[in-house]
Amino acid sequence: MSIKIISGVLILFTAYMGIKHGWQGLNAKPTDTGPAADLFKKINLSMAVIKVFSALTILSALMILFPQTFVTGNVLNAVLIFFLMIQFLRVGEMKPALIEIPFLLIPIALIFLKHPLKVV
Numbered sequence: 001m002s003i004k005i006i007s008g009v010l011i012l013f014t015a016y017m018g019i020k021h022g023w024q025g026l027n028a029k030p031t032d033t034g035p036a037a038d039l040f041k042k043i044n045l046s047m048a049v050i051k052v053f054s055a056l057t058i059l060s061a062l063m064i065l066f067p068q069t070f071v072t073g074n075v076l077n078a079v080l081i082f083f084l085m086i087q088f089l090r091v092g093e094m095k096p097a098l099i100e101i102p103f104l105l106i107p108i109a110l111i112f113l114k115h116p117l118k119v120v
Helices: 002-026 035-042 047-064 067-090 094-099 101-113
Strands: none
Touching (some): 002 047, 002 101, 047 067, 067 101, 094 101
């Protein structure tokens, strides 16, 4: 029972963060300032790529909520986080890449824990 609670809390956290960050990315403008905008400028992602990345982030967050698409959503989320880490490392930004490691481990842990509402 406690594993289902942990899994449920992680799912809600992942979905919230995915939708929050995805929405911020969809509403981003080239003139935006701030830490997130500065990081995206450093890794030279175009606004079109940021919009697609943000839409995929929201999609993966929504997919995680449903047992039928749970694993696919987690894999997509892990791929997006890994892509972001690679981009940070490509331009020499070690600290943001290291900060993403726990967020890369969450989808892997969720796949291991399984969806709490899945009927076995």
